[in-house]
Amino acid sequence: MSEQSVGASTSRALRPPLLRDEILVGDALDHLAALAPGSIDVAFADPPYNLQLDGDLYRPNQTKVAGVDDAWDRFASFEEYDRFTRRWLGLIRRALKPNGTLWVIGSYHNIFRVGTAVQDTGFWILNDVVWVKTNPMPNFRGRRFTNAHETLIWAVADQSRTDYVFNYRSMKTFNDDLQHRSDWTLPICSGAERLRDAAGAKQHPTQKPEALLNRIILASTRPGDVVLDPFFGTGTTGAVAKRLGRGFVGIERDADYAAIAEERLAGIVPYDDLAQVGSEGRPKRIPFGLLVEAGHVKVGEELVGGRDGPRAQVRVDGSIRSGEHEGSIHKVGAAVRNLSACNGWTFWHVKRNRGDLVLLDDLRQAMRRQMAA
Amino acid sequence: MSEQSVGASTSRALRPPLLRDEILVGDALDHLAALAPGSIDVAFADPPYNLQLDGDLYRPNQTKVAGVDDAWDRFASFEEYDRFTRRWLGLIRRALKPNGTLWVIGSYHNIFRVGTAVQDTGFWILNDVVWVKTNPMPNFRGRRFTNAHETLIWAVADQSRTDYVFNYRSMKTFNDDLQHRSDWTLPICSGAERLRDAAGAKQHPTQKPEALLNRIILASTRPGDVVLDPFFGTGTTGAVAKRLGRGFVGIERDADYAAIAEERLAGIVPYDDLAQVGSEGRPKRIPFGLLVEAGHVKVGEELVGGRDGPRAQVRVDGSIRSGEHEGSIHKVGAAVRNLSACNGWTFWHVKRNRGDLVLLDDLRQAMRRQMAA
DNA sequence: CCTGGTCATGAATCATGCG
DNA sequence: CCGCATGATTCATGACCAG
Secondary structure, three states: OOOOOOOOOOOOOOOOOOOOOEEEEOOHHHHHHHOOOOOEEEEEEOOOOOOOOOOOOEOOOOOEOOOOOOHHHOOOOHHHHHHHHHHHHHHHHHHEEEEEEEEEEEOOOOHHHHHHHHHHOOOEEEEEEEEEEOOOOOOOOOOOOEOOEEEEEEEEOOOOOOOOOOOHHHHHHHOOOOOOEOEEEEOOOOHHHOOEOOOOOEOOOOOOOHHHHHHHHHHHOOOOOEEEEOOOOOOHHHHHHHHOOOEEEEEEOOHHHHHHHHHHHHOOOOOOOOOOOOOOOOOOOOOHHHHHHOOOOOOOOEEEEOOOOOEEEEOOOOOEEEOOEEEOHHHHHHHHOOOOOOOHHHOEEEEOHHHOEEEHHHHHHHHHHHHHO | OOOOOOOOOOOOOOOOOOOOOEEEEOOHHHHHHOOOOOOEEEEEEOOOOOOEEOHHHOOOOOOOOOOOOOHHHEEOOHHHHHHHHHHHHHHHHHHEEEEEEEEEEEOOOOHHHHHHHHHHOOOEEEEEEEEEEOOOOOOOOOOOOEOOEEEEEEEEOOOOOOOOOOOHHHHHHHOOOOOOEOEEEEOOOOHHHOOEOOOOOEOOOOOOOHHHHHHHHHHHOOOOOEEEEOOOOOOHHHHHHHHOOOEEEEEEOOHHHHHHHHHHHHOOOOOOOOOOOOOOOOOOOOOHHHHHHOOOOOOOOEEEEOOOOOEEEEOOOOOEEEOOEEEOHHHHHHHHOOOOOOOHHHOEEEEOHHHOEEEHHHHHHHHHHHHHO
16 A cells, blocks of 8 residues: 655665755755655645636626636646646655644545545545635536535554544634534635735635634644645745744745745744643533634633633633633633633633723624624 | 446447336446446435455455445455446446436545546536534544544536536525535434334444435436436435435345335325426526517617616617617627626616616516416 | 725636527 | 527625715
């Protein structure tokens, strides 16, 4: 099954140097081949989708849809796409630690071919994850279902390794103490997060939302791990990795994209506190982690338990810490009040304009309304 | 790309008989090969998921191994599974009408291999659909995300055919007048619907919910169409097809499953009324000239494009003129808006009593009703 | 400052029938 | 089979502007 050993040490005396926080400009295959074997903790790949678009598409109001017509997304045949896919997958597997994991994202145009190649290359699939989009582009001609999701594959380099990183308790805490599921509902990348040029045109046709990478990196890496992205684009993977205190290695063939990524990364300030932890508690429809991910509550922000009550700090995975207590808003709320249980939603407040205390439950209600609207 | 013609007519004088509402007991490949080419409207396949890869338990003909309940789900290798998959996919494509469509369901264990084979066999993928489970089995070991979805692929037999059946209006109405999306949230099959033996044990390990098949058949078939299921199991596809007034052909290698399906189907009572939104078919075309001829719009009358929009005059042959532009309502509509195309019916208005603007499309609707009466 | 209307746009494999 | 005319078809979100 495996075509080559995973993370094999080279017999050469001179090994490739370990990289960290580098953007390598050039061909992905060349740069991947030069990476030190067994040096990467996690790879995230957003490869060309091979969309095979034919002709233009217009909205009902006759405006033209800006499709992906870039040369890098065109392949002569499925066979050529498969050859390309198997090459970069093989090189990534070589660069990964044996217990390292790979994430790949794709749509129905390519994900089946990619998934087959992932298995044939010797990876062992752990999950497929569907990114359910809250705001996909409609189907303008009414000939199919609205294409409202993309698929991610999560796989470990070596099937026999069970010591891959999965922050189970962290993800469970993120999801308000319910196991995190394989369906992730997130909006597409738009608004201030979407990189645009002076004329307002999008800098990259397929920029991914940071929230998606945030969840991937929170789930499958530890602080200090190195994340490899062979199709770096405008650097979403690097931005999230840096913010979360992880290293990154990005490969991008387009120098313009690489320059944009470089500038973007310079503006990223890592979080001070990178601690994650999970804890058990009560189920809720909107996890606290979602409020943090969406920015309604900031990482590092102070929570106040009632008037002049205990204080706690918000952390990256939606866990909080108060003194020596850490865990979900519910667990820590219970601990600081010396109770057996506590509904964190109706206990903790955040300070908003003019120092007013706002209950977390009210923020949750606001987010519910936002998501329902 | 295509290995054989789609729905090819045989040169033999004696053609296989058309089947309807039959359960064929035996090997799927044998029975598929005997189907009349081009006789099937839609196929739904729930193939073995290849959950367990155990080379030691390989059986060349995949016949049932005594004492091993799930022998039908075991394959010696990915290669063996691929060969099997490509065989039945090729035979289904042959049995389908050229504008017929295929649905396949699978999990991350097999869906990528199946999807690749679907493409390589010559099918053209229309959508992938994710069945998001409201009540999935939890991940007991806490080493992965809860596997909370399965994936369906919907594909047309011949890429060049755009006249496959998709009941767009029907599905949009189903979804409260919003386009139906590619993510379907449904519970797993349980409760009274789950077939159980006298001891309460489930009759089939992977019985699919009828709601899933209901949506598939509603979306992609018309009453009277024939639905083929080569892995019939306990007959969910047949049950839903019968209830919705569609025919079915089921193939099942396990005689016990087939017997359960037979009994189940005997108890299904078809709906009396099978009407769906838009099931009347395409309404009769009414040229604009006919409205003028019938006097619903007067020669010389003024058309108004939208609110305070451009004006045009109606002429004897149903052409209109606006400034220097003349031609059909569509051509002139496009010209005055400086667009490449325009639906004149939903752009131009006429003034009626008290100066109210009435859309041409509404006049057309009224004339249709008048002609039908 | 808030509200409501308008407009732009997002990884998209997005017609059909007649001559 | 090709060419051309007809005419069917959109949801969520954010930016911007007017009041």
